[in-house]
Amino acid sequence: MATMTAAQKKAQAKAEYDAFLDVCPSRKLLDRLSDKWVVLVLAALGGDCDGTPQGMRYSELSRLLAGVSQKMLTQTLRALERDGLISRTATPTVPVTVTYELTPLGGSLYGTVRALKAWAQDHMDDVLAHRATYDASEA
Amino acid sequence: MATMTAAQKKAQAKAEYDAFLDVCPSRKLLDRLSDKWVVLVLAALGGDCDGTPQGMRYSELSRLLAGVSQKMLTQTLRALERDGLISRTATPTVPVTVTYELTPLGGSLYGTVRALKAWAQDHMDDVLAHRATYDASEA
DNA sequence: CAGTATCCAGCTAGATACTG
DNA sequence: CAGTATCTAGCTGGATACTG
Numbered sequence: 001m002a003t004m005t006a007a008q009k010k011a012q013a014k015a016e017y018d019a020f021l022d023v024c025p026s027r028k029l030l031d032r033l034s035d036k037w038v039v040l041v042l043a044a045l046g047g048d049c050d051g052t053p054q055g056m057r058y059s060e061l062s063r064l065l066a067g068v069s070q071k072m073l074t075q076t077l078r079a080l081e082r083d084g085l086i087s088r089t090a091t092p093t094v095p096v097t098v099t100y101e102l103t104p105l106g107g108s109l110y111g112t113v114r115a116l117k118a119w120a121q122d123h124m125d126d127v128l129a130h131r132a133t134y135d136a137s138e139a
Numbered sequence: 140m141a142t143m144t145a146a147q148k149k150a151q152a153k154a155e156y157d158a159f160l161d162v163c164p165s166r167k168l169l170d171r172l173s174d175k176w177v178v179l180v181l182a183a184l185g186g187d188c189d190g191t192p193q194g195m196r197y198s199e200l201s202r203l204l205a206g207v208s209q210k211m212l213t214q215t216l217r218a219l220e221r222d223g224l225i226s227r228t229a230t231p232t233v234p235v236t237v238t239y240e241l242t243p244l245g246g247s248l249y250g251t252v253r254a255l256k257a258w259a260q261d262h263m264d265d266v267l268a269h270r271a272t273y274d275a276s277e278a
Numbered sequence: 279c280a281g282t283a284t285c286c287a288g289c290t291a292g293a294t295a296c297t298g
Numbered sequence: 299c300a301g302t303a304t305c306t307a308g309c310t311g312g313a314t315a316c317t318g
Contacts, residue, residue: 013205014206016206017205025256025259026178026255026256026260027178028259029255029256029258029259030173030255033173033255034173036310036311039165039166039169057279057280058279059279059280062280066152066155066159067152067153067155067156069311069312070280070281071311071312071313072311072312074281074282075311081273082269082270083266083269083270084265084266084268084270084272094279095279095280096279096281096318097279097280098279098281105262105265105266105269108262109262115251115254115255116165116168116255117165119247119248121165123247123248124164124168126223126244127222127223127244130223131222134220197300208293209302210291210302211290211291211292213300214291235299236299236300237299237301
């Protein structure tokens with residue numbers, strides 16, 4: 001087992017690191033937000049598309065977020081529901097009707113995300129300019 | 140080629156979607172932030188580890204962010220430098236000395252990110268509680 | 279309509295080895 | 299010290315097909 005020492009050290013370092021990440025609430029939030037579709041669903045339900053926050057049906061979301069697969073939409077919706085950020089309401093009409101909407105908690109998160117969006121709008125052209133300069137001097 | 144119609148439609152939808160993402164500055168920012176190490180590097184240089192923002196050497200970062208591979212650290216550093224969020228200073232001493240520090244732009248981004256962190260600290264236990272409730276009713 | 283289940287391609291990121 | 303280069307395992311997410 002002496003040959004495992006290096007690998008074990010690696011594994012332990014990784015375990016410690018994972019524990020650190022696991023304890024860190026910001027990291028968890030970031031992981032959620034970094035899911036490709038989470039923010040877009042938040043934006044859709046938050047009213048970024050038509051002005052006012054409102055409930056939406058599964059198929060509406062699917063249409064609005066062109067490019068999302070059923071799998072990812074369902075997965076995203078489930079994750080957000082699990083976290084209490086959106087609520088799911090099923091109405092037992094003949095073809096079932098399911099509506100999703102932002103909870104107050106989800107709304108508050110969306111508010112914070114909009115702050116990020118504001119930063120992006122204010123500073124993203126600076127970033128892009130830097131990028132262009134950097135790329136030019138690299139060539 | 141008639142058999143390609145469906146695939147073509149998909150491809151076109153994807154292209155349109157990509158174009159949408161490409162135009163959206165918030166999305167770009169989110170993509171950057173969602174890189175596992177970006178925020179941690181920002182935090183390290185922003186002074187989250189010892190109180191005051193300061194420059195750090197490559198090897199210091201590497202030690203501080205236990206678990207990061209050389210590849211990812213370099214990649215992350217390059218990306219942030221390219222975007223003008225951090226600056227790289229090489230001092231031609233005998234073994235080269237390279238220092239990284241936050242630019243004003245990087246500092247302002249880090250400030251915004253701290254707002255997210257604040258949300259996480261304020262609301263993450265709510266989220267966790269919802270998660271527990273959800274999981275319990277699922278079983 | 280609103281999903282669930284399965285399979286698989288592509289990209290990401292870690293391990294490893296080498297360099298100015 | 300501070301990287302660069304390469305190879306590959308594993309996970310993410312898309313396509314596809316089926317169901318209450």
